[in-house]
Amino acid sequence: MSVPDIKTESREDVTPKSLGLSDADVLDMYYYLRLARAVDDRMWALQRSGQAAFVISGQGHEGAQVGTVYALNREKDWLVPFYRSVAAVLTKGMPAAEIFLIQLGKAPDPSSGGRQMPGHYGHRHYKILSTSSPVATQVLHAAGIAYAAKVRQTGEIALTELGEGSTSEGDFAEALNFAAIHRLGVIFVVENNGYAISVPLRKQMAVPNVAMRAAGFGMPGVTVDGSHVLHAYAAARDAAARARRGEGPTLLEVMVPRLTAHSSDDRQEKYRTPDDIAHDRARDPVHMFTEELRGWGILTEAREKEILSRIQHEIDIGTEIAEEAALPDPATATRYVYAEPPEPGFRP
Amino acid sequence: MSVPDIKTESREDVTPKSLGLSDADVLDMYYYLRLARAVDDRMWALQRSGQAAFVISGQGHEGAQVGTVYALNREKDWLVPFYRSVAAVLTKGMPAAEIFLIQLGKAPDPSSGGRQMPGHYGHRHYKILSTSSPVATQVLHAAGIAYAAKVRQTGEIALTELGEGSTSEGDFAEALNFAAIHRLGVIFVVENNGYAISVPLRKQMAVPNVAMRAAGFGMPGVTVDGSHVLHAYAAARDAAARARRGEGPTLLEVMVPRLTAHSSDDRQEKYRTPDDIAHDRARDPVHMFTEELRGWGILTEAREKEILSRIQHEIDIGTEIAEEAALPDPATATRYVYAEPPEPGFRP
Amino acid sequence: MADKRYLDAIHDALHEEMARDGRIVVLGEDVGRKGGVFGVTEGLYEAYGEARVLDTPLAESCIIGVALGMAVNGLIPVPEIQFADFIHPAFDQILSEVARLRYRSNNDYACPMAIRVPYGGGVHGALYHSQSIEAFYAHVPGLKIVAPATPDDAKGLLKAAIRDPDPVMYLEHKKLYRSVRGDVRDGDHVVPIGPAAVRRPGRDLSIFAYGLMLHEALAAAETLAKEGVEAEVVDVRTIKPLDVTTILASVERTNRALIVHEDNRFGGFGAEIAATIAEEGFGFLDAPPTRLCGPDVPGVPFSTPLENWFMLDAEKIAAAARNVVAY
Amino acid sequence: MADKRYLDAIHDALHEEMARDGRIVVLGEDVGRKGGVFGVTEGLYEAYGEARVLDTPLAESCIIGVALGMAVNGLIPVPEIQFADFIHPAFDQILSEVARLRYRSNNDYACPMAIRVPYGGGVHGALYHSQSIEAFYAHVPGLKIVAPATPDDAKGLLKAAIRDPDPVMYLEHKKLYRSVRGDVRDGDHVVPIGPAAVRRPGRDLSIFAYGLMLHEALAAAETLAKEGVEAEVVDVRTIKPLDVTTILASVERTNRALIVHEDNRFGGFGAEIAATIAEEGFGFLDAPPTRLCGPDVPGVPFSTPLENWFMLDAEKIAAAARNVVAY
Numbered sequence A, B: 001m002s003v004p005d006i007k008t009e010s011r012e013d014v015t016p017k018s019l020g021l022s023d024a025d026v027l028d029m030y031y032y033l034r035l036a037r038a039v040d041d042r043m044w045a046l047q048r049s050g051q052a053a054f055v056i057s058g059q060g061h062e063g064a065q066v067g068t069v070y071a072l073n074r075e076k077d078w079l080v081p082f083y084r085s086v087a088a089v090l091t092k093g094m095p096a097a098e099i100f101l102i103q104l105g106k107a108p109d110p111s112s113g114g115r116q117m118p119g120h121y122g123h124r125h126y127k128i129l130s131t132s133s134p135v136a137t138q139v140l141h142a143a144g145i146a147y148a149a150k151v152r153q154t155g156e157i158a159l160t161e162l163g164e165g166s167t168s169e170g171d172f173a174e175a176l177n178f179a180a181i182h183r184l185g186v187i188f189v190v191e192n193n194g195y196a197i198s199v200p201l202r203k204q205m206a207v208p209n210v211a212m213r214a215a216g217f218g219m220p221g222v223t224v225d226g227s228h229v230l231h232a233y234a235a236a237r238d239a240a241a242r243a244r245r246g247e248g249p250t251l252l253e254v255m256v257p258r259l260t261a262h263s264s265d266d267r268q269e270k271y272r273t274p275d276d277i278a279h280d281r282a283r284d285p286v287h288m289f290t291e292e293l294r295g296w297g298i299l300t301e302a303r304e305k306e307i308l309s310r311i312q313h314e315i316d317i318g319t320e321i322a323e324e325a326a327l328p329d330p331a332t333a334t335r336y337v338y339a340e341p342p343e344p345g346f347r348p
Numbered sequence C, D: 001m002a003d004k005r006y007l008d009a010i011h012d013a014l015h016e017e018m019a020r021d022g023r024i025v026v027l028g029e030d031v032g033r034k035g036g037v038f039g040v041t042e043g044l045y046e047a048y049g050e051a052r053v054l055d056t057p058l059a060e061s062c063i064i065g066v067a068l069g070m071a072v073n074g075l076i077p078v079p080e081i082q083f084a085d086f087i088h089p090a091f092d093q094i095l096s097e098v099a100r101l102r103y104r105s106n107n108d109y110a111c112p113m114a115i116r117v118p119y120g121g122g123v124h125g126a127l128y129h130s131q132s133i134e135a136f137y138a139h140v141p142g143l144k145i146v147a148p149a150t151p152d153d154a155k156g157l158l159k160a161a162i163r164d165p166d167p168v169m170y171l172e173h174k175k176l177y178r179s180v181r182g183d184v185r186d187g188d189h190v191v192p193i194g195p196a197a198v199r200r201p202g203r204d205l206s207i208f209a210y211g212l213m214l215h216e217a218l219a220a221a222e223t224l225a226k227e228g229v230e231a232e233v234v235d236v237r238t239i240k241p242l243d244v245t246t247i248l249a250s251v252e253r254t255n256r257a258l259i260v261h262e263d264n265r266f267g268g269f270g271a272e273i274a275a276t277i278a279e280e281g282f283g284f285l286d287a288p289p290t291r292l293c294g295p296d297v298p299g300v301p302f303s304t305p306l307e308n309w310f311m312l313d314a315e316k317i318a319a320a321a322r323n324v325v326a327y
C-alpha cells in the first residue's frame, strides 16, 4: 500500500523564532489556550451545579484549535466549527461571556437564542458558521463558502473542524472531492482523538491516519501532533498559504488527546483502560505549551500570573452575565422559521 | 502527493498460458464477449424498432466485465451489478432470452416482472443482486453480503461494479471503509469510461485514477486496461485470491471506452469531440480480444464462425421468446409490496 | 404574451434571472455543456460560463451542502437535482441544514436557494425515474415548496423562488416539459409563492390538484360538465405554505371536496389538505372529503400496462368525482 | 409477569431473540462495549461477541446499506440508529433500497430487518436530539413502522419486528426509557404488528395517540373523567400498516376524534389518521376530526421554557378535548 506524505515536524526544529512569531504572538496563543481550558472547566462546574443540562468539552483539543485558527486572518477568513470548538471560537473572537450564554441557553445566546444545545457555536459577526449536530455536514458548507469566495474573488479562506470518527460519513469524502476539483481555499482540520464516543480508531478505519485519505482526492495530507500548539500553527500556516496561492485545499490531521468523557452523558471508564486515559493526560496541550514557553524563556511566572488573573476575571464576569441573563420567551419560539415579516393567511 | 500502487500489466507478459488458462477457457470468455455485444446490438435494434422504450448499453465495458466475472466462482460467488452489466450478468449465467424479457418489460422478466426499466438486472438463482437506479448504493450491499459470508463462513466473495462517476457518492467511500475495516471479501470494480453522462473525469475528481482512493481506506488499488480481457481477468483473479485468503477487499479500476451515448436518451456529440469518440472506438475490447486470440492462434476462422452462429441462434431465439411473452397483468401490480399473504384489514 | 412550452418557460426564467443578478449560480449534474438531461439549462453554460453554471460531481448531498455554503457567502445557488428520485442522499442536508439554518441561528444566518427538482411519472421511468416527493418535504418547517402546472406559473414561480429570502423547492413535472404549452406573460412577471388559483369555477364539487394532475382534473371537469356536473378546479400551485383560505372558500361554495395527487396515498400530501378541510371546513361539507391518489406500491412500475394502472387520468378523476357528488 | 422499565423490555427482547436465533446481528454506533448511548444493548457484546454485536463506523447510510446485504445473504440485521435525528443520511438506503427490494425484484429478494430508532423530545435534546420521524417513513410503501408506548408492547413488538419477513422500523421514545415501568408478560410473547389497542374505553370522544403522547393522553382522560367527560384512548401502536378498523370502530362509538402527536403538524402523520376518519367515518362524526400536534417550527428548541412550549402534555390535550366535546 502507498505511503502518504505525513509531515510531522520533530519538536526541536519548531520554535517561535523558526516560525517568525514574536513573544507577544505566542503569549497571545497561550492566553487563548488557557482561556479555553478555563471556560471549559467552568462549563463543567455549571453542569455539576445543575445550571447547565449538558456539557460537550474541548479539553485536549485546545492546542490544535488555537494553533490552526491563529494561522488564519481572523477578521477575514471563515471558521466552520463543530461541538468541540471551544478554543477555536474563542480564538476567532467570541468572548467567554457568549460561550456561557450558549451554555445556559439564555435569550442573548448569540448562536441560537437558547434554541440549540450547548456546544452549537455560530456567530456571523465573527464569521463563524452556525453549527448543527449531524456530524460532517459542515465540511460541505466550508467547501461552498470557499467556492463563493473564489467566484467573488474575496480572498477569504475557510477552515473547518471535525472529529476523525466523522470522516466516516459520506459527506466528508464528497467535500474533499469537490474542494480538490475546484482547488478551493479550504483547510480540513480533522481532530483525531482516537475515539468516536466509545468506538476506537481501529473500528472506524483500516488506516492509522485520516491524512492518508488526502492523496486519493488530490490534495496534500498532513498529520501533526496537535498537543504542540506551534506544530499545529505551522501546518495550518502552510495550508493557508497554499490556499491563498489558489493551489487548493489541505487535509490537516491533528492528533489530540480526549481528556474528558465524550460528553456529560458519557462514562468513558466503561470502554477505556486507565492506562489509555493516563496516556492521554500526559499529552495535555496546556501542560506541554506551558513547559515549552518556559523552556524558551518566554513565559515568566509574572506573565503567567497576569494572564491567569485576566482569564479568571473574564470567566467570572462571563458567568455572571450568563447567569443573570433572561431565559428565552416562548412568545419568540415561532420567529425566524422564515424571513420576517411572514406572509399572513398561509399555513404553516 | 503520494503515489498509489497502480499495477498495469504490459500486454506482452499476459497470455492464456501465463495465466494458466486453456484454449477452451479463453474461447469461452470470447463467446461471452461476443454474446454480450450481440445482445447489446439487439437491444438497440429493439429500441429503434419501437419495441423497447429505452436502452442503456454496456458497449465498450464488455471485456472488463467478462474478464473480472470469469475470475469468480460463478456458482458460489455474488455479483452486485449496475445498469451497464450486460456482459457481467451473461457471464454469471443469465441467458440472453432473459435479457430480452427485461428489455421489453415482459411478465416473465426474471429481474422484476416488468416493473423496472431495462438495465436493472437481478436474479437470485444466479446470485445476482437486484439492481436499483440510484448509483453507488449497491456498493454497500456488496460489503454487507461479504460480511454475512464471513460471519457464516460460507467462503463466498462479492464482486460489485459501478462507474467512475458514481464513486463521487458518499456511499462509495463508506463501503470501502467498512469493507477494509473488516477485511471483507469484496472486489470493487470501477468501470472508468471517462464520463458521468456528459461530465468528464476532470470535473468529477482531481486525481487521474479512482484506484488512488484505495490506499486511504487501507486496501490495494489496481488500475488495468479494461479493453484487455485477460488483464482484467488477471487483476480480478489476484483480488479474488486475496479475498479468499481473508486479506480483504481490492479496489480494481478498469479503464474502458464508452462506445455509445450514455443511453438512448442521450446525444453524446453534444459534449464529446469526434476525436474523443474515435479514440474510444479504437479501444473496442471485441476488436482487441479478437486480434489477440488470432495472434495466439487460438481463434481460427472456423471456430469464430461456429461461435458467432451459436450466438446468432441464441439472440434470435431469445428475441422471439421475449417478443412472444405476455406483458404483466395490472392485477399483479399490488403484489409483493410485502411478503404474502398480506394481513387483511390493515392499511395500506 | 408568448405561447411557450413548460420547459421553455423554466429555461427563460433561469436565463433572465442569471442575466439580472450576477450572484446566481446554477449547479448540478450535466447542467453545463449538455444543458441538463432534459435541456432545461440549455445555453446557460455558454452564456454565463462554467463558474456560474457548474457541472458537479455525481453526489446530491454535495450539491446541496456546497449550495448552503455558497448562500452563506453571498451567492444565490440554484441547484438542480437531476431526478426527484435521486434527491434522497441530500435529505439530511436539506432537512437538517438548509431548512433549519435561519431558525437555529435565531436569524443570524439565512439560506436563500431555489432547488429545482424534475419529478413525476407517466414517462416510462419506472420505480426510480417517476417519483413524487412533496409529501417528504411538506413536513419540513423552514422550506417552501411550489409545483407549477402551467408555463406562466412555471416562469413566474421560479423567479419568485430564486428571489425568495428562504430555501424554496421548485417541483417541475417531467411529463409537462414538452406536452404542455401556454401563454406566458411578457417581461419580468413574478407569481407570488403562496396563493392557489381557481382554474375553473364550479358549484357541485371542488377538485384540488397540482402539477400534471391539474390538467387531468381540468379534462375531467370537461367530461363532468357534459353530464351537468360543474366541478370547480383549484390549482394548489404552492404546497408550502398552503393557501388554506382559498381552499376553504372553494369548499364553502361547493360543499364537496376531491383531493387528487399522483403520489401514493398513505401519508401523502393529500392527507394534509383533506384533514384541513375536515377540521376547518367541517360545517361546509355535504360529503366526505375524498382523496384520489396513486396506489400504495413502491413506485411507478415500468411496463406500459402497469404504468397505466398506476397513473391517474381524467377518466379516473371523473369517476371519483361522480361518487363524491352522488354521496 | 414482571415489572420492567421500557428500556429493559427492549433490552430483554434483543437478548432473547439473539439467544434464540444465531442469524441475528445487532449493528450501530456504540452498540458494543458501551452498550449503546442509552444502555439498550448493554451486555449483548459480552454475550454474543463482536461479530454479532458490531460497532460500526459513524455512517448511517453505511449501517443500513450493509444491513441490506447481510439480510440478502442469510443474516437478520437489527441496525440501531443512535438518534432518529441522524437517520436522514440513510433515507435513500431505506426508501430506495430496503423498502423496495421485494417489490422491484418481484419477490425474488426480501429484506428482513428491524431498524431500531430512538426518537422524541422532552429530553433537553433540542433541534437535533428530539425529532420524530414517523411522517417521513409512513409514506414509504414496503416498510412497516411500530411505535410502542408500554414495556409489554416494547418487548412484544420488537420480537415481532425481528421475526417479520419485511423491514420494520421500530420507534422507541427516549423519554419513556426510564420514566415508564409496567408489567411485561413472561416468556416468549409477541405483539402482532398491526392491531391498535383501546387503552381506556370512553363514550364522549376518541383520543388517538402513540409513544409518549399515549401516556399524556391517558393522564388527560383522568382529568376529563373528573369533569364527567369520558374519553376513549386508543394506542395506535402500529403506524404502518394502520389499524383503520379499530380506529373507525372507536369513532363510531364516540362520534368525536382527537388525534395527538408530538411531531409538528403540517404534513404530519396525524393528517393521515384525520383524513381517513373524515373520509371513511364521515357519517359517525358529530364534530370535526381534530389534530393536536407539535408546532410547525424546525425542531424542539433547547431552553426549558421553549421546550415546554413545544411539548404537548396532559393539560394541553385535555383543553383540546374539551373543545372537541363542546363543538
Ligand SMILES: Cc1ncc(C[n+]2csc(CCOP(=O)(O)OP(=O)(O)O)c2C)c(N)n1
Binding pocket: A084, A133, A134, A135, A162, A163, A164, A165, A166, A167, A191, A193, A195, A196, A197, A262, D029, D058, D060, D082, D086, D089
Ligand atoms: C450523523 C450523526 N450521527 C451520529 C451522531 C451522534 N454522535 C455525536 S458525536 C459522535 C462521535 C463523533 O466522533 P468524532 O467525529 O471522532 O468526534 P469526537 O467527538 O471524538 O471529537 C456521534 C456518534 C451525530 N451527531 N451525527
Ligand SMILES: Cc1ncc(C[n+]2csc(CCOP(=O)(O)OP(=O)(O)O)c2C)c(N)n1
Binding pocket: B084, B133, B134, B135, B162, B163, B164, B165, B166, B167, B191, B193, B195, B196, B197, B262, C029, C058, C060, C082, C086, C089
Ligand atoms: C443518485 C443518482 N443520481 C443521479 C443519477 C442519474 N445518473 C444515472 S447514470 C449517471 C452517470 C453515471 O456515471 P458513471 O458512474 O461514470 O457510470 P457510466 O454511466 O459512465 O458507466 C447519472 C448521473 C442516478 N442514477 N443516481
Ligand SMILES: [Mg+2]
Binding pocket: A163, A164, A165, A191, A192, A193, A194, A195, A196, A197
Ligand atoms: Mg474522535
Ligand SMILES: [Mg+2]
Binding pocket: B163, B164, B165, B191, B192, B193, B194, B195, B196, B197
Ligand atoms: Mg463513467
